Amino acid sequence: PKPKIIFSGIQPTGVPHLGNYLGALKQWKDMQDTARPLDKLFFSIVDLHALTIPGSADKLRQNRREMLTSLLAIGLNPERSTIFYQSSVPQHAELQWILSCTASTGYLTRMTQWKSKLTTLNPSSPSQSTTPSNPTISSPALKHGLFSYPILQAADILLHTATHVPVGSDQKQHLEFARECVTNFHSAWSVPLESRIFPYPQTISLDSSSRVMSLADPAKKMSKSDPNPKSKIFINDDEAAIRQKIKWARTDCVSTYVGEYDPVNRPGVANLLEILGGFAGKTGREAAEEIKEETLQTLKTLTADAVVSGLAEVRENFMLFGEDTEVNRQRVREIEEIGTQSARESAERTMEKVRNAIGL
Numbered sequence: 514p515k516p517k518i519i520f521s522g523i524q525p526t527g528v529p530h531l532g533n534y535l536g537a538l539k540q541w542k543d544m545q546d547t548a549r550p551l552d553k554l555f556f557s558i559v560d561l562h563a564l565t566i567p568g569s570a571d572k573l574r575q576n577r578r579e580m581l582t583s584l585l586a587i588g589l590n591p592e593r594s595t596i597f598y599q600s601s602v603p604q605h606a607e608l609q610w611i612l613s614c615t616a617s618t619g620y621l622t623r624m625t626q627w628k629s630k631l632t633t634l635n636p637s638s639p640s641q642s643t644t645p646s647n648p649t650i651s652s653p654a655l656k657h658g659l660f661s662y663p664i665l666q667a668a669d670i671l672l673h674t675a676t677h678v679p680v681g682s683d684q685k686q687h688l689e690f691a692r693e694c695v696t697n698f699h700s701a702w703s704v705p706l707e708s709r710i711f712p713y714p715q716t717i718s719l720d721s722s723s724r725v726m727s728l729a730d731p732a733k734k735m736s737k738s739d740p741n742p743k744s745k746i747f748i749n750d751d752e753a754a755i756r757q758k759i760k761w762a763r764t765d766c767v768s769t770y771v772g773e774y775d776p777v778n779r780p781g782v783a784n785l786l787e788i789l790g791g792f793a794g795k796t797g798r799e800a801a802e803e804i805k806e807e808t809l810q811t812l813k814t815l816t817a818d819a820v821v822s823g824l825a826e827v828r829e830n831f832m833l834f835g836e837d838t839e840v841n842r843q844r845v846r847e848i849e850e851i852g853t854q855s856a857r858e859s860a861e862r863t864m865e866k867v868r869n870a871i872g873l
């Protein structure tokens with residue numbers, strides 16, 4: 514088979530939680546470890562995307578650093594995978610502009626993410642209306658960056674001529690848009706079939722990986738925006754914190770036994786099963802099969818054991834890389850340098866062809 518080029522990005526939003534880990538980052542690490550020698554992997558900390566929701570500069574600096582530490586801690590290897598900050602490679606923004614000149618505004622208007630983000634950001638605005646056509650493109654709160662975000666995302670993927678992009682279901686629409694950008698670009702600039710620059714990126718669906726719910730309220734997704742500290746476990750939590758949070762995790766009074774996997778009627782129990790299974794490469798249902806005769810208390814103990822041991826190395830690495838010492842600062846600078854250089858080389862190979870195709 515032809516070598517794959519895998520690209521994925523994550524926003525620098527602080528230390529990842531268990532949902533980010535089991536739902537995405539652990540899969541990245543598994544992809545790295547199962548990749549064939551000629552496959553290439555790019556993992557980007559997409560700090561330009563983070564600017565669509567402005568905050569404090571110091572916080573962003575800290576978040577960037579914490580995300581890099583996290584990616585190293587989960588086992589991404591800078592010698593095998595290209596790990597880099599999006600903003601260190603100016604070609605991302607350059608290609609975004611070029612793609613925006615052939616991308617359809619109407620298509621962007623129909624996408625759902627800017628609408629949902631806008632609604633979350635401005636809950637009191639008229640955008641809260643239940644009319645599906647609201648919020649509108651003329652909402653004053655809609656900034657252009659948030660609206661055109663999918664073009665930057667397309668540029669991220671196409672710049673490295675990615676063939677495979679791991680995404681959750683919420684991002685499938687954006688992958689389709691990226692494919693649309695490929696067609697639009699080649700056709701608008703009359704690039705002949707045999708000298709096409711961008712392959713059509715394929716989706717690697719992460720939907721079969723674990724979906725982790727809040728430990729405090731299993732009706733909601735575990736999410737960084739949830740202010741309840743009992744709702745989530747961070748990948749650098751220590752053993753005591755992990756055990757405490759799982760002890761507090763909400764289950765139910767349906768039965769004191771695990772029983773069948775039943776996310777509808779027993780979401781709290783199903784969530785613990787999902788987490789337990791996630792660390793063993795099993796589904797929640799498979800985990801339930803093995804321990805359905807056990808009590809909920811045993812389920813909690815087993816889940817806590819699985820999380821503690823499953824994250825032990827990650828936590829250790831996190832402390833190792835995250836500690837603010839001169840040795841570490843030097844090491845991180847070197848890793849940043851390696852990633853930046855490798856990503857820029859890949860970017861420039863593509864951009865030479867792009868500029869040539871459009872007369873620049």
Ligand code: ADP
Pocket residue numbers: 523524526531532533534535536537681723724725726734735736737738
């Ligand atoms: P959050 O939902 O906390 O804001 P992000 O949107 O930054 O997290 O998601 C980063 C990655 O983690 C995405 O691939 C997303 O699908 C995945 N992810 C986030 N929350 C969960 C969860 N609760 N369960 C499984 N995967 C998740």
Ligand code: NA
Pocket residue numbers: none
């Ligand atoms: Na999210």
